[in-house]
Amino acid sequence: MMHSLIAKESRRQKTAESLQRQEPAVPQKEPVHSQPVSLPDDRQARITDRAYALYAERGYREGYALDDWLEAEREILGLECKA
Numbered sequence: 222m223m224h225s226l227i228a229k230e231s232r233r234q235k236t237a238e239s240l241q242r243q244e245p246a247v248p249q250k251e252p253v254h255s256q257p258v259s260l261p262d263d264r265q266a267r268i269t270d271r272a273y274a275l276y277a278e279r280g281y282r283e284g285y286a287l288d289d290w291l292e293a294e295r296e297i298l299g300l301e302c303k304a
Contacts (some may be wrong), residue, residue, distance in 0.1 A: 268293045 270288075271293035279285060 264297065268297045271296055 232287040268290070272289040275292055276282075276285070279289070
């Protein structure tokens with residue numbers, strides 16, 4: 222009985238040691254086209270504010286969030302391109 226407990230403990234130690242020796246897995250990089258695009262914080266905040274203003278101008282009607290966001294992007298990014 223004692224021999225089997227010692228043998229089990231020995232196997233556990235060997236397994237633990239072999240796991241520690243393995244190289245850590247290298248994370249796979251996502252393709253560039255699947256990564257989200259992030260705008261600088263200031264620009265994104267300005268777009269968010271303008272999109273909300275457009276939503277308010279529309280009388281807070283639901284269903285136009287994407288339209289408001291895209292219009293806000295055109296306005297904000299268009300202003301920056303002309304400067």
